[in-house]
Amino acid sequence: MIRHLVEFLPGEHALFVVYRHWFKVFIVGKIDMLLFLALAVGVYVLEGMVSVSDPAQVEALALFTVSLGGLVLWMHFFGVWTDHWLDVWVVTNLRIIDVEQLGFLKREVASFPLDKIEDVTWRSHGIIQHVFKFGDVQMQTASTTTHLNMIQVPHPAEVKDAVVKAMEAHRGAFPR
C-alpha cells in the first residue's frame, strides 16, 4: 500500500506509518445513522397522516424516499471513511511524508527531511481527546513558514517519541 502512495528514494525505507484516529469516522457514522432514523420515522409519520385513494402508492413513495436517503447516507459514510483511511503520514529513515487525500481524486503529498525538523511537540486538547487518547503532533522545520502537523493521530506522545528517535537515528547515520 505504501509503495502506491509514495515513491521511496534509493536507500530509503519506512519506519512506521501513522493513520488518523477513528473518532471522526465514528461520529460521522453515528450522525449518518441518526439522520437515517430521523428520515425513516419522519416518512412513517407522514405516511400515516396522508389520506389518499391509493395507500399502496404512498407506501411505495415512502419506501423510495427511505431507500434513497439510506443510499445517500451510506455512500457519504464510506466516502468519509475512505478519506480518513487515505490520510497518512509515513515516517522513513530519511523524511516524513505527509499524504493528504482531498476529495476522491485529489491527493497532496509533501515530504519533510528529518534533518530539517527542529522541534517536535504534541498536544491533546479537550476531554474527548484525553479520553480517546488522540491529539496533534506538530513539527517545526528550519523554514519559518513550513510546519508539519499530524492532526488527530492516536497516542500523540508515542508518535512524538518515535519521530524524535527517527531524527536521532538519522543524525547518527548522517552527521552534519
Place this chain on the structure above:
Amino acid sequence: MSIHHPDHVVYTACMGTLLTFVFFLTLIVFAVYSAVMLWQWKRYSTGRYTTVTYMVVYLVVSGLCILGMATALLSFI
C-alpha cells in the same frame, strides 16, 4: 372493478416519470462514485481480505437500497 379518477391517473404518470428520472440519476451517480471509491480501496488496501469484506458490505447494503427504490418504482409504472 376499480375506476380511478383522471387526476389520479395523471398524478401516477407524473410521479412515475419523476421517480424513474431520480432512480436512474441515482444509479449513474452511485456507479461512478462507487467505481472510484472501490478502485482506491483496491489500490491502497493493506489487507486483501479486509478490503474484500468492506467491498462486499458496501455493495450489499447499497444493493438493498437500490432494490428498495426499484421495488417502489414498479408501483408507479
